[in-house]
Amino acid sequence: MPTLIDGHNLIPKMGLRLDSVDDELDLVTRLNEFCRLSRKTGLEVYFDGAPSPQAGPRTIGLVKAHFVRLGLTADDAIRDRLRALGRSAKNWSVVSSDRQVQANARAAYARVITSEEFAAEVINTLRAGPPANAKKSNMTESELTEWLALFGEKGTKDKPKF
Secondary structure, three states: OOEEEEHHHHHHHHOOOOOOOOHHHHHHHHHHHHHHHHOOOOEEEEEEEEOHHHOEEEEEOOEEEEEEEOOOOHHHHHHHHHHHHHHHHHHOEEEOOOHHHHHHHHHOOOEEEOHHHHHHHHHHHHHHOOOOOOOOOOOOHHHHHHHHHHHOOOOHHHOOOO
């Protein structure tokens, strides 16, 4: 299920600090790893307070990050996104512990997940998943050589006929 996330509301629940220079990037990095491990897609995270030159949406890996310009809030942007979704908003989840954001999500018939619940899901997935640099295959070097000899482009004349 695609998900809209109130980013600054989630950051402290993930053990990150809002006063950190890289708090938003750190959250997006963790959300990308979560998406990779859980095979979840459709995450959109909203951050408010972006100065004009940095404001706007950008796709960072598997996550779409919306940097909402100064003068507006992420809450407003999430509400506007839900309105734009119209009837399909019922197929989306909204992550926030902010009561107004939750009320807007319920009014659009979207599923509401608290930041605490979502943070726990992300943290558990990250802890349970394999490290990013983990060996992806149990194939030995000699097995790889054998497979390449059988199925690789070179040596096609020596390939056994089945």
